[in-house]
Amino acid sequence: MEGHYTYTRLLLLGNTHYKGVKKPFKEVIKANIGDCHAMGQQPITIIRQVLALVSYPKLLDDPRFPEDAKERARTLLKGCRGGSMGSYTDSPGIEVIRRHVAEYIERRDGIPADWQNIVIGGGASDAIKNVLKILICPIDGKKPGVMIPIPQYPLYSATLAEFNMAQIGYYLDEANNWGLSVDELQRSITEARKTCAVRAIVVINPGNPTGQVLTKQNIQEIVKFAHKEKLFILADEVYQHNIYDPNSEFHSFKKVMHEMGEPYSQMELASFMSASKGYMGECGLRGGYAEVLNMHPDVRAQYLKAITAMLCSTTLGQACLDVIMNPPQEGEPSYELYLKEKTSVLESLKVRAKMVADTFNSMEGFSCNTVQGAMYAFPQFKLPPKAIEAAKAKNQAPDAFYAFELLESTGICVVPGSGFGQRPGTHHFRTTILPQTDKLKDMLDKFAEFHAQFLKKYS
Amino acid sequence: MEGHYTYTRLLLLGNTHYKGVKKPFKEVIKANIGDCHAMGQQPITIIRQVLALVSYPKLLDDPRFPEDAKERARTLLKGCRGGSMGSYTDSPGIEVIRRHVAEYIERRDGIPADWQNIVIGGGASDAIKNVLKILICPIDGKKPGVMIPIPQYPLYSATLAEFNMAQIGYYLDEANNWGLSVDELQRSITEARKTCAVRAIVVINPGNPTGQVLTKQNIQEIVKFAHKEKLFILADEVYQHNIYDPNSEFHSFKKVMHEMGEPYSQMELASFMSASKGYMGECGLRGGYAEVLNMHPDVRAQYLKAITAMLCSTTLGQACLDVIMNPPQEGEPSYELYLKEKTSVLESLKVRAKMVADTFNSMEGFSCNTVQGAMYAFPQFKLPPKAIEAAKAKNQAPDAFYAFELLESTGICVVPGSGFGQRPGTHHFRTTILPQTDKLKDMLDKFAEFHAQFLKKYS
Structure with missing residues (x-):
């Protein structure tokens, strides 16, 4: 080595x-790391304007800043204790941002989202680790395991190793544009069950490092598999804005499960999103969220308790996420530039x-x-x-x-x-x-x- | 409960x-939480000016921003890949900020500091957890333990529980203004050694929740004790600016150990500082650092490897820390206001x-x-x-x-x-x-x- x-x-x-x-x-x-700005991508103007305004609110009087940026900054400052980004926020994030996240998801999927299911973290990685942490408990003396794609983003293998959980790899089907095959999922879980208690499956869509976008049909198959095997689904959807193939479309797990109806619409799901990728690429600012659905009430209580025991994620990362979730709308002064x-x-x-x-x-x-x-x-x-x-x-x-x-x-x-x-x-x-x-x-x-x-x- | x-x-x-x-x-x-801005404390102007400038570099042309703020912002942007705060930084932080931290410590203590010993984290809590993590390994089959003051800041008990390490409480001496008594340290370690491998001692100075400032003599006693018992010292010194008693003075562990000479000056030490407390109180921005001294090379390699395996702490939290480490000097335009x-x-x-x-x-x-x-x-x-x-x-x-x-x-x-x-x-x-x-x-x-x-x- x-x-x-x-x-x-x-x-x-x-x-x-x-x-x-x-x-x-x-x-x-x-070309080794998904670091957009480092490779010359320019920041989105209104994101940076809002960050400047909330950092130094004297600029709220500056006529060179557009009114929609100022309005967003004022709303954020009102959501901070003492009107300052220097205060701790609630551990799951500033309430108005969590509400904007829920509204973003509602617009994306056309189905309701509850802001109290949104937990903001210092990047999606942070949010993912906090959800994996609740799956740590052994079951019937067996080590808990999580299914992850191979190839996978190393955050998963590293976190599972850190938490002493079993990593259960399922191979993506390279011949089928890195899609998921139910046969392979079945092979993988059958083998794993001999030695550990399989609790969850991670799906990265669009894929990292593999660049695929899953079809709706493929997602439905995965959901049915997870239902049959009683698995918690972790949907890493941080690249949801990055779709290039005209024949591909992003389908969120949440939406697909909703459309499938019961029992699938009632399954446990955590979906993750980040400020670091997409068209914004704000890796350094550290903003991301988890939407957590249908969690068993006991587990949900434990999850929220663990979140509350921490301080909070960076306010300026949260503010960046806010603009992505609540971008300029048609008719607003920043809309065209954005x-x-x-x-x-x-x-x-x-x-x-x-x-x-x-x-x-x-x-x-x-x-x-x-x-x-x-x-x-x-x-x-x-x-x-x-x-x-x-x-x-x-x-x-x-x-x-x-x-x-x-x-x-x-x-x-x-x-x-x-x-x-x-x-x-x-x-x-x-x-x-x-x-x-x-x-x-x-x-x-x-x-x-x-x-x-x-x-x-x-x- | x-x-x-x-x-x-x-x-x-x-x-x-x-x-x-x-x-x-x-x-x-x-009055339950050390959240300065939430309680009405106003931010330090130059910190916020620099944050606005690095977030939205177009402001570098704005004549209303003082030149020393602009200069700091330009230096920070130059330290970021692609000149953007949106890029990932090296995991231990932006090099120029680590250099400024080392210079700050040199000015504070009058002795050299090496920037490569500085690891920036998303607040001191983050930096503390990363150091505690390297002490996790059991020794000779015994659970590793860390001595912490009672009363203590709950970060320590929570982190030790999370890492499955033994918490070894030593009582602070309330009758002696919450000082540390060597007899009590000895009682505590003797008892603990029956069941676990005691690896480190945490000292919080100035004290949280107790508000004491340790005398130099008391620190010397602690250092001698730690040397005798072969303990790694974690000095939580995040309140180093908050000294009110005219009879008290802040003495860093590093300086006291240096003055004591060998063998004490060669002991393992990690010292922590934060942007959240002091006169700045920027809790929400999440900036802090660890200075790590005399770590055994194998342990140091493991520590840096674990740090490198993570992404990075928020760039804007790092930028805030930078201004605190490199504040305006006499003669600079912002000096008087600062x-x-x-x-x-x-x-x-x-x-x-x-x-x-x-x-x-x-x-x-x-x-x-x-x-x-x-x-x-x-x-x-x-x-x-x-x-x-x-x-x-x-x-x-x-x-x-x-x-x-x-x-x-x-x-x-x-x-x-x-x-x-x-x-x-x-x-x-x-x-x-x-x-x-x-x-x-x-x-x-x-x-x-x-x-x-x-x-x-x-x-």
């Missing part, structure tokens, strides 16, 4: 020099999603599913036997070896598939689609050139 | 009505600290130590036997019973001593000194009146 450690160090350093040796590239391109900025980000991501998948599909030994949503591609690639031997000699996983050579030669950082999980014997990596279009084109050209040379070197 | 639950609910509601019944008071005075605001808050707290202790000491059956620092008084009070019986009949701790009656009659919220721990048979509560002076005077008048009536009722 030393090789992997060095690779991580190099990523962290992000340097064009290492141990004094100059690298053969001018800059490191960090729409233009939002559309521009999403349209550009759409172009880049296609560019990335097309490029990889044109490369020898590569196959890449359509990037229907989210911010990532997770292409599969074949390695020549000599490359696999070279990796073995260096005590590296083959995909890590490949990613390391890529970084060393080109400065392009991607994350080896072994960091997310993949079927044994297959090789993948995750790249973001976040470099701005010109830089992305440049990166993909360099990548193709590297790959051709790599194949030659190890042929 | 139902009574306690109802009490907590009432606190949460903060209402002048409960279950439709009007209460005999016009407003609830929340100094005036800071002094005004601290001078007013000083007046209030004395007012609170004096008032309680004038009440029958009360004794209250000088509030030398922090933001709290923790007076002891005697209850008539009839009141203790009445509490028993209601299945409440006597101090909770008293606090509940106080709240019901006057709207004044304080926290019963049983929430912090106290010697068996004694009764205390914690009140903040945070209500603004006029309101505090009013509160204390009402309190004295209530107490006289309470004694009459239960005599």
Whole structure:
């Protein structure tokens, strides 16, 4: 694992020099992390205006700020004790923001949402950990387990390990654009039940690292499976704004379950959303929420008690979330600019999603599913036997070896598939689609050139 | 515990009505939580200016913002990837802020500080939990334990319970202004060693909930004890700016240990500081840091690895911390206003600290130590036997019973001593000194009146 450690160090350093040796590239391109603004995406103006106004309320008199930003800021300040963002809020968040979240969900799904089911956290990660925590209790002496997709976002494996819960992987079906197969879910749970008490299933839709958008039918199958197996559903829906494929549409688990009617509409569900992704990409501000539905009253009481025992998530992260949940409406002064900025980000991501998948599909030994949503591609690639031997000699996983050579030669950082999980014997990596279009084109050209040379070197 | 639950609910509601019944008071005075701005304290102007500037950098052209605020904002933006507060930062925080923290500590103590020992968290609570987490491993099959003061800040008991670590209480010496007695430390550790592996000692200085400021001599005694017993020291020094007693001075553990020379200067230490307290009171923004010294290299590697596995703390909380660490200096345009605001808050707290202790000491059956620092008084009070019986009949701790009656009659919220721990048979509560002076005077008048009536009722 030393090789992997060095690779991580190099990523962290992000340097064009290492141990004094100059690298053969001018800059490191960090396609390894979903960090939108770091890659040049511009913030949405009204979000930042509201943050400035609530931070320094003297600006409420400034005629250069639009009235709809001021109105939102005034509402937020009224929701804070002492009228200051410097006060602690209720642990589940500022009430008016929780109400705006519920209204956002109602508009999205066309069905009612109760603000008291909304718990705001310091990012979706925080909200996810707080829900996983309530599933910790062993049942009948068996370790509690949670089903997670493979490949998966490492937050889940890390949190389950931290909480000493069993991680139960189910493979996504790469041949079926990373959809979920009920047969595979069944295989996975049957095997897991021999050793642990399976309590919940995590579904990431749109997918990270896999970029798929689940069909309504696929979601219905998952819901029926979860119902049959009495599983709590955790729906990680933080990429709900990031849909690029014209044939794909985002369906929230909540809406699908509602449409399926009883008993499915009465199942336990937690859905997560974040300020960090979508068209806003405000990762650094730390805002996100959980909507928690139909939780058993005892469990709900325990969950809310645990939340209340904590302080609160950052007020400015909450304020950022508020603007996303309550964006300018037609007729408001900021509406046109907001729409233009939002559309521009999403349209550009759409172009880049296609560019990335097309490029990889044109490369020898590569196959890449359509990037229907989210911010990532997770292409599969074949390695020549000599490359696999070279990796073995260096005590590296083959995909890590490949990613390391890529970084060393080109400065392009991607994350080896072994960091997310993949079927044994297959090789993948995750790249973001976040470099701005010109830089992305440049990166993909360099990548193709590297790959051709790599194949030659190890042929 | 139902009574306690109802009490907590009432606190949460903060209402002048409960279950439709009007209460005999016009407003609830929340003296139960160290929430400065909620109680009317005004933010420090330059902190908020910098937050507005980094949130909405267009304001950098605005002539109404002072140049030193702009300069700080520019430096912070330069430290962010893509020049945006919306990007993830390194997990231990933005490098330039960590450097400013180190410089702040150097100015405070007059001895060197290394910025690489600084880890920024979403408040000191977050930083404290991350350090406690590295002490989780059992030793020789024995549960790891941490010594904490009684009374203590409940963060510690809650975190130790969450991490399944043993809580080893040592009593503070109320008769000696809540100082630490080595005899008591020795008694506590000797007893604990029978059942667990004692790994660390937490010291809160200035004290919460007890308001003491430790003398240098007392700190030296604690350090010698920790050295003899091979304990890691966690110094919770978040109230380092809140010193009111002219006979008291803040001595950091780091400085005292440095002055004591080897071997003490080489001991493991983590010291914590926060943006939430002091003269700034920015609780809602969530900024704080740990300085970690002399950690065993293996443990340090594990600690930093765990930090790196997380995302990052909120950038705007980090930015707030930055201004506190790098405040305006003489000659800078904001210096005078900053100094005036800071002094005004601290001078007013000083007046209030004395007012609170004096008032309680004038009440029958009360004794209250000088509030030398922090933001709290923790007076002891005697209850008539009839009141203790009445509490028993209601299945409440006597101090909770008293606090509940106080709240019901006057709207004044304080926290019963049983929430912090106290010697068996004694009764205390914690009140903040945070209500603004006029309101505090009013509160204390009402309190004295209530107490006289309470004694009459239960005599």
